[in-house]
Each structure stands twice: as C-alpha cells, then as structure tokens.
Amino acid sequence: MRNLDQYLIWTRALPSSLVINAATLGPIGRVKKAPGTVGSVAGVGLYAVFFHYSSLLGFILLALGLAYLAVALCDAAEKRLQMRDPGMIVLDEFVAVPLVFFGMGGYDGLIVQHGGWPVLLLGFLLFRLFDILKPFGINRLQNLPGGLGCVADDLAAGAASCVVLHLFLHFVL
Secondary structure (H helix, E strand, O other): OHHHHHHHHHHHHOOHHHHHHHHOOHHHHHOOOOHHHHHHHHHHHHHHHHHOOOOHHHHHHHHHHHHHHHHHHHHHHHHHHOOOOOOOOOHHHHHHHHHHOOOOOOOOOHHHHOOOHHHHHHHHHHHHHHHHHOOOOHHHHHHOOHHHHHHHHHHHHHHHHHHHHHHHHHHOO
C-alpha cells in the first residue's frame, strides 16, 4: 500500500470538503436510495458529453486520467470518512460507465447504427448488473488496497459490460 500512497500524496493538500464532494459527486452520492445507480446515470451523461465523439486515443487517455483521479479521490475520501467503499462514494461508477461504450461512439458508431438511446440504456443496465453481481472474479478486485479497490471492480464491470454489449450488438441485432 505504501507504493500506492506515493502516487496519491497530492490529495493530502486538498480540503476534506472538496475530496468528499468529488467522491460523492456532490448530492448524487447522498440520495437515499440507490446512489450507485444515480452515479451510473451520471456516467452515461459523462460518456455522451466527453467520450462519444472522441478519437480512440482520446477515449483511452481520458479514461486513464479519470480512473487515476477516481482512485486518488476515492482513496482520500475513504480515509477521511474512515469507511471502506461506502455507498455514498459514486465517483467510481461515474468514471467506469464510459468504458461500457468503448469502440461504439462517433457519427457512424454502433450506438448511432443501433438507434442511440436503446444501446445506452442496455449498456447502463449491463453495467448495473455486473456492478451489483460482480461475477468472473470482479468481486475480488474490491480487496485491493484503498481507492484502487474502490474503483477497480467498477472498471472491470464496465469492461465486462462492454464485451457483452459488443457481442449482443454483433450477434443479436
């Protein structure tokens, strides 16, 4: 864990209110019922605004940057809240959802070819299914230290959802 901490040390300079509000996406993580679902809906919006028309390289760089920020901020929030992966932290879902749609965007991408919002809805539902059930060893990723464990399982759920969605669009539709 010491090795991970050296890459996240900059978060110590941030005020607790900023760290916690970033990790909870402000009021989104504080909704009473299903904050992870609401955070995932916000993640679809993140995809639509920043990822849908990005190049492949742009998508990868943005996803890596957001994943790093999420690990750092979730790690700091867990420490300040003195809680391990509390439900109110939804930044992990927020940054993972765009991965569901990797390779599907653009003006002539799979999302547009298959009618737009139904693909987004199906991807969202697949992500929630994989995030909640955590099959294929995804649940073990939660055991990684600090913010890495908080975020890694959601990234894996996003990747698994992406594979299933690609297969569905290719073989079913």
